[in-house]
Amino acid sequence: MAAMARSSGKPGRDCPxxxxxxxxxxxxxxxxxxWFNAPVPSFGAIxxxxxxxxxxxxxxxxxxxxxxxxxxxxxxxxxxxxxxxGFAQGRYEARPDDGFTLVDCRITNAVRCVPPQxxxxxxxxxxxxxxxxxxxxxxxxxxxxxxxxxxAHDTAVAALGARRSSLSFAHGSxxxxxxxxxxxxxxCSRYNTNxxxxxxxxxxxxxxxxxAFLGTTPPSPTVGAxxxxx
Ligand code: SF4
Numbered sequence: 001m002a003a004m005a006r007s008s009g010k011p012g013r014d015c016p017x018x019x020x021x022x023x024x025x026x027x028x029x030x031x032x033x034x035w036f037n038a039p040v041p042s043f044g045a046i047x048x049x050x051x052x053x054x055x056x057x058x059x060x061x062x063x064x065x066x067x068x069x070x071x072x073x074x075x076x077x078x079x080x081x082x083x084x085x086g087f088a089q090g091r092y093e094a095r096p097d098d099g100f101t102l103v104d105c106r107i108t109n110a111v112r113c114v115p116p117q118x119x120x121x122x123x124x125x126x127x128x129x130x131x132x133x134x135x136x137x138x139x140x141x142x143x144x145x146x147x148x149x150x151x152a153h154d155t156a157v158a159a160l161g162a163r164r165s166s167l168s169f170a171h172g173s174x175x176x177x178x179x180x181x182x183x184x185x186x187x188c189s190r191y192n193t194n195x196x197x198x199x200x201x202x203x204x205x206x207x208x209x210x211x212a213f214l215g216t217t218p219p220s221p222t223v224g225a226x227x228x229x230x
Contacts, residue, residue, distance in 0.1 A: 009135035011039040011112055011128075018124045021113040028063070028114070036066030039113050042135055043068045044106030049143040049214055050087065051136065052078075053152040055187060056111035056120050063114035067096040068107045073190035078107075081188075081204055085211040104214065108135050110155040125155060133159040144213055145180050146206070149187035156182060171202075174209060183210055 016022055029037045040057045054074075057063040061072030069075035071094045079100065082088040087105040092098060111120040111128045120128075136142065136159050145160075147153035153169040160178040167177060174183045185206040186198040193199065 009108075009131055009138050010041060011131050013038040015039050015113070017127045018113065020121070021111075021115060021124060024116055025113055028059070032064070035064040037063060037114075038066070039131075040066060040068055040109060041112075042106055042108035043070075044102035045104075046106070046139055047141050048102065048104050048106040048139065049141050050105045050146065050210060051139060051142055051144075052105065052107045052146045052148065053132065053156050054107065054109045054148045055151050056109050056118065057114045058118065059114050062109070065094070065096050068109060070094055070096060073193075074188045077188045077193065077200060077203060081200075081207045084204070085207045086216070087207070087211075106139065108132065110152045120151075125151060129155055129159055132156070136160060142180055144183060144210055145177075146183045146185060146210060148185055152187070153182070153184050171198075172206060172209075174213065181213060183213075 025037055028035060040062045054068060057068070058072045058074065061075060062068050062070055065071040069078050075092070075094065079088055079092040082102070082105060083092065086103060088100065088102050090098070090100040092100040110132055111125055112131055113128075115121075115124065132155055136145075145156050147156045147169070150169040154164045157164050157167050157177060160180065162177060167175060167182070169184050171184055171186050174181055176182075183206060185203060186192050188198060188203055
């Protein structure tokens with residue numbers, strides 16, 4: 001197999017690398033032509049100090065709206081909590097044009113295309129990883145990474161150049177990894193909150209920990225600006 005070309009942090013709309021996900025994407029383009037139905041770009045400024053990594057777009061969330069965590073339950077909990085701790089501002093209305101902005105924070109996914117049943121295969125996770133690695137590498141002020149769930153954790157560890165076995169997932173942990181500190185939380189999905197794996201209070205504690213770690217100093221001239229997607 002030919003060597004994979006060096007990736008930027010932005011896969012093309014028709015990225016062909018995962019045949020199963022391409023077929024799923026194409027099927028939903030036919031079924032719902034008004035949905036985004038493409039690799040979902042990262043949300044937030046490139047000079048943010050915090051990067052949050054989710055698993056993959058939800059079918060009727062980010063895959064429909066085109067913005068990470070926008071339009072499903074996980075986004076309701078994530079964005080309300082980020083706003084409470086000053087990592088976001090504006091009114092979140094579950095639409096990409098709602099004017100809601102991130103502050104010193106960027107959000108991406110370990111896998112950029114929606115997988116069937118929210119379950120990417122190990123091969124798909126590995127195939128999409130160069131896009132995550134490029135997203136991490138292009139952030140000049142990156143200091144903290146929050147991994148939402150075990151897959152995001154393992155992918156973050158690998159994307160930062162460490163061996164996955166060197167650091168296992170642990171909810172509530174904050175540990176040094178390469179040049180950042182890696183924070184872990186159970187994913188803020190409806191399933192996890194319905195089953196009590198993660199409560200809103202537990203998630204709040206993780207984001208409070210991030211706020212304490214990063215402090216409250218205004219971090220960059222772009223804070224308060226309306227950030228687009230990239
Ligand atoms: S999941 Fe990533 S690598 Fe696979 S097709 Fe989508 S953008 Fe490309």
